[in-house]
Amino acid sequence: MALLIDHQSINVPAGSRDFGPATIPDGLxxxxxxxxxxxxxTPTLWAAGVTVDLKSWCSLDGGVTWLQWxxxxxxxxxxxxxxxxxxxxxxxxxxLPAGTSRRIKLTATVTGGTxxxxxxxxxx
Amino acid sequence: MAIAYDNSxxxxxxGAATVTIPAFAVAxxxxxxxxxxxxxxxxxxxxxxxxxxxxxxxxESCTEVWDLTNGDTFHSSGHLFVAPATGSYAILITLSAAxxxxxxxxxxxxxxxQSVPIGTPVTGxxxxxxxxxTLTVSxxxxxxxxxxxxxxxDATIAAGADQxxxxxxxxxxxxxxxxxxxxxxxxxxxxxxxxxxxxxWAAGAVAIKPAAEEVPYIGYGTPRDHSGCKPWSSIWRPARx
Numbered sequence: 001m002a003l004l005i006d007h008q009s010i011n012v013p014a015g016s017r018d019f020g021p022a023t024i025p026d027g028l029x030x031x032x033x034x035x036x037x038x039x040x041x042t043p044t045l046w047a048a049g050v051t052v053d054l055k056s057w058c059s060l061d062g063g064v065t066w067l068q069w070x071x072x073x074x075x076x077x078x079x080x081x082x083x084x085x086x087x088x089x090x091x092x093x094x095x096l097p098a099g100t101s102r103r104i105k106l107t108a109t110v111t112g113g114t115x116x117x118x119x120x121x122x123x124x
Numbered sequence: 125m126a127i128a129y130d131n132s133x134x135x136x137x138x139g140a141a142t143v144t145i146p147a148f149a150v151a152x153x154x155x156x157x158x159x160x161x162x163x164x165x166x167x168x169x170x171x172x173x174x175x176x177x178x179x180x181x182x183x184e185s186c187t188e189v190w191d192l193t194n195g196d197t198f199h200s201s202g203h204l205f206v207a208p209a210t211g212s213y214a215i216l217i218t219l220s221a222a223x224x225x226x227x228x229x230x231x232x233x234x235x236x237x238q239s240v241p242i243g244t245p246v247t248g249x250x251x252x253x254x255x256x257x258t259l260t261v262s263x264x265x266x267x268x269x270x271x272x273x274x275x276x277x278d279a280t281i282a283a284g285a286d287q288x289x290x291x292x293x294x295x296x297x298x299x300x301x302x303x304x305x306x307x308x309x310x311x312x313x314x315x316x317x318x319x320x321x322x323x324x325w326a327a328g329a330v331a332i333k334p335a336a337e338e339v340p341y342i343g344y345g346t347p348r349d350h351s352g353c354k355p356w357s358s359i360w361r362p363a364r365x
Contacts, residue, residue, distance in 0.1 A: 037139055053142070055144065058146070067146070067147040067212055067214075068144065068146070068147050068213070068214035069144075069146040069147065069214070070135055070143070070144055070145070070146050071142075071143070071144035071214075072137050072140035072142060072143050072144070073140060073141055073142035073143075073218075074139055074140040074141055074142075074222050075141065075222060079139055079222055079224075080166050080167060081165075081166045081224050082164070082165065082166035082197055082224055083166070084166070087138070087139040087224065089138075089139060090137075090138065090139035090140045090222075091137055091138055091139060091140075092135060092136070092137035092140065092143050092144070093135070093136050093137065094133070094134065094135045094136070094145070094146050095133070095134070095146075097146075
């Protein structure tokens, strides 16, 4: 497992911000993007009304060409799960393409205010 | 030519209202794209708003085949696009609200019928009942391929014996999205999944129809289909005297 970005605190005003590119270690097969959500225990994170669209791109040739890869979009505020607990993070996960010289980069597009959160990119 | 599997990709996620299935290559003749989506949430399941390949570019907006909830927290939908462009493009799935668990599987196919690509969809659901997901696609012909999508409140499920599992995505440890296919020649045309120890689920299935066989012209006389050909009189005219 490798954490390309490990709970990096982010503060993104309305607009777009890029992250990376980062090199994906050879042999790893799965990537997960995580963004910390507002909960009762973390009331300063990701306010209601702030929406984020997180996109990623993957390169198989060291960053010359890029394919759109996984992503998610979500509104802010507290999101209650089926068991009554708060949703701790928004996340998305998928397989990585095989190969070497792989790189990944992200773009977060924020609307409705400033996004305050923590970003994690994990590959296993 | 029989319908043939081409390629696929999957996604899992949570705490989100949209997810993007990573790009994967689509190629071949008489192409068809089929996307199954499942979601669940404590605040109640929602429906799928749209499924678009290469959003903002080609904007290949898929047609909804089925979209249902189990009346509580589980949701399943299926979506189709005929003749997707060749190449590698991502697929954007938009739900009507954020969900706790999301799973999706996109598969591409060749040799699919381009004007009547599917039969009549079949759906089913359970809200804490006792039955595992089981759907019968009664209009499936022998040359068809039946595809299903299930979203189940269970972390361990398995497709029926004659089915080919295309996705078995465990999401958040307690919810699974599954997609499988089966040849239409299998007797009964039943699509089933086992293992639902807490059988809350929503599911759908439909038969994908094969492209029409091309009948080669053999022999003498007039070919059967001469539409599009110019009459001889428009091509050859005798010289005027």
